[in-house]
Amino acid sequence: MQVSTHPPEKAQSGHHFDMEGLLGYILLTGVLLSVALLAIGFVWRWVRVGNLRFEHSIVGMNFFEFILSTLRQMASQASRPRLFLNMGIGVLMLTPFVRVLASVFYFAFVEHNWKYTLFTGFVLSVLTYSLFLR
Amino acid sequence: MSFHVLFLVSIVAGFIGAMSGMGGGVILIPVLTFLGMDIKHAIAVSIVSVIATSSGSASAYVRDRITNLKVGMFLEMFTIVGALAGAAITLISGRRVLFILFGVVLLSSWVALFRQRNEGWRQTSHQDIFSRWLELEGSYYDRAVRQTIVYQGTRAYLGGPLMFGAGVIAGLLGIGAGALKVLIHDLVMGLPPKVSTTTSNLIIGVTALAGTSVYLAAGMIDPGLAAPVILGVVLGAFMGTRLLVRLTNQTVQRFFLGVLLVLGVEMLLRGIWGV
Numbered sequence: 463m464q465v466s467t468h469p470p471e472k473a474q475s476g477h478h479f480d481m482e483g484l485l486g487y488i489l490l491t492g493v494l495l496s497v498a499l500l501a502i503g504f505v506w507r508w509v510r511v512g513n514l515r516f517e518h519s520i521v522g523m524n525f526f527e528f529i530l531s532t533l534r535q536m537a538s539q540a541s542r543p544r545l546f547l548n549m550g551i552g553v554l555m556l557t558p559f560v561r562v563l564a565s566v567f568y569f570a571f572v573e574h575n576w577k578y579t580l581f582t583g584f585v586l587s588v589l590t591y592s593l594f595l596r
Numbered sequence: 597m598s599f600h601v602l603f604l605v606s607i608v609a610g611f612i613g614a615m616s617g618m619g620g621g622v623i624l625i626p627v628l629t630f631l632g633m634d635i636k637h638a639i640a641v642s643i644v645s646v647i648a649t650s651s652g653s654a655s656a657y658v659r660d661r662i663t664n665l666k667v668g669m670f671l672e673m674f675t676i677v678g679a680l681a682g683a684a685i686t687l688i689s690g691r692r693v694l695f696i697l698f699g700v701v702l703l704s705s706w707v708a709l710f711r712q713r714n715e716g717w718r719q720t721s722h723q724d725i726f727s728r729w730l731e732l733e734g735s736y737y738d739r740a741v742r743q744t745i746v747y748q749g750t751r752a753y754l755g756g757p758l759m760f761g762a763g764v765i766a767g768l769l770g771i772g773a774g775a776l777k778v779l780i781h782d783l784v785m786g787l788p789p790k791v792s793t794t795t796s797n798l799i800i801g802v803t804a805l806a807g808t809s810v811y812l813a814a815g816m817i818d819p820g821l822a823a824p825v826i827l828g829v830v831l832g833a834f835m836g837t838r839l840l841v842r843l844t845n846q847t848v849q850r851f852f853l854g855v856l857l858v859l860g861v862e863m864l865l866r867g868i869w870g871v
Contacts, residue, residue, distance in 0.1 A: 486659035489651040489801070496648065497830055500823045514599035516820030525812055547819040551644065554826065555808060557651050558801040565669060578669055585672045585802065592680055592806050595813035
């Protein structure tokens, strides 16, 4: 280990694009949005029926079908509390996925680093495959 | 199980998990199964909440520029494949086997943490060709010592396959397996402790997503059970992180070692006796 008293901001990269900042905000926004959607679902349920019990499951569909089905139901009829719960879980699952997607773009188009474009591309492909599982 | 019970248990799990740095899963699953939830459902519910806690803490660490993105991106390739395999194994495993494995992992983490108490970080003097090719070096500003620490990661050829194993355990048991990942970063790849912990946090989110997708496909993610757990664990982790700064490292570690030992023995015995 070496130590220096160089300014912290310039130590890691010469690029002006703030990748760490972007990834940090993607993760934070995803988690906060997810928590907000879940909380809305529970509060709405409490106001409407007086309890917090949800009894529905996600069966026979992959992640993308689950998200599309939830969005379609939200668009077609009055939004129900359970749809907010579904969206909260959906947004949470999308958060690391979007983070990896942003990393692929960063390594490909900002850093022009083919090695890490390949690595993050592999991670993105495996995640996409896993989200298509049913 | 009612919302209130799930929510309260998850707050406690998130709280202790954040203070110990091991995440809520190691507390959550033993308690949920103790309260009567099927272990496979507890694992499925826990792994979704792991995405929330790891992404939440990773967001702060990444912005602080302590996390090494390249180390994270390289190792993720191994952990996500491991998590997919681990979750698939859980679906076909017997419940007693899962209890025993959980107990063994908790007790192994206990041994690792216990030994780690007296060991400092050893720096690596030589970076191998493969790790250099992977550009596994970096620097971060350590506010505690007010210095920029420059380091080199090494033995990536060993770290990768070992992280596959950590991914299998994460997917199999629905936990972040952060202690194991940090050990691999620390002892095998020679990364400084702060870089190990923060990079591990980044990897855990993606690994948990891979595991979650398998449980979702198997119809084991019940939003009515997962949602209170996510909310509770996030709230508990938030409170735990706030309290952490007021406690000494020794107090936290001693408390967590005790909890880990009790839960590990309890899960192991339940597996052996077939509860």
